[in-house]
Amino acid sequence: MEQEKKLTERESLLIIQQMIQTAKQEQKDDGKGWILWGWLLFTASVLTFINLKTQWFSNNFFWNLFGIASLALLLFSTIRSLFFKKTGKVKTYTAELFQKLNIGFFISLLLIIVAINRGVSPVLGFSLLLGLYGFWILIYGAGLNFKPSIIGAYITWACAFAGLFVETFDWTMLLHATAVLLGYIIPGHLANIEFKKAHWQEK
């Protein structure tokens, strides 16, 4: 940009619009977190459903496997953030808010998981989990003004509500898989496509 160029009012407005639009691109999320956790949760629920029908392993085998995979992922991301600090060139208010909300989400998640392990029925426990997912999905969708996530949040809550009235765990798993597919996986992939498109246009 040239130095001290005389501006008209319309040019000023255009600069403001362009730059605010550019900054808005930085708020976009690549959706990779939703895709990764979505597919892990979806696979665990579908395999558990199949396992409940075939009785190959113990009922919670795939959820235990999911727990180990989650711990490994957590360990990996902790090590990566400690030793290979990667900070962006820009800090946005939404990213900061999401970081703090993430902590709240994981603590609440842990409480429900412990409750299930302490005797709360898994059928009801998974409904509570879905309720929590829905809450986080809605905040994400509203924060980034991303409609697929907002719709996904309501679908997740509908699944959570339906989950309160099912009798058997195989139905719980089907509802869980549906909610994760529509609340995590599809919005995650759509966010990823939008993110790539926005960054491709910028180049």
Add this chain to the structure above:
Amino acid sequence: MFNDLDPILHSQLRLAVMSLLISVKEAEFTFLKEKTNATAGNLSVQIQKLKEAGYIEVIKQFKDNYPQTICKITPAGIKAFEEYVKNLQVYLTQK
């Protein structure tokens, strides 16, 4: 009645920098340079002017042994920017 547009903001590069900073919490010098397509020298001069006006805060630090300059809009900068946009709207509607 037209209010004069703030001369500090009524400049292409300074206005671009302020418009970027108003939308984010803070940004590195390299980010501003990349998004405004300005040269490092020119951008430094304009950032200094905005700093002197009290519109932005400039934090110089080291990250992984490399110098890093972080810019942040101040409350005075937000007020000035809002005022500038308001006056701009008056100009555009009256013309």
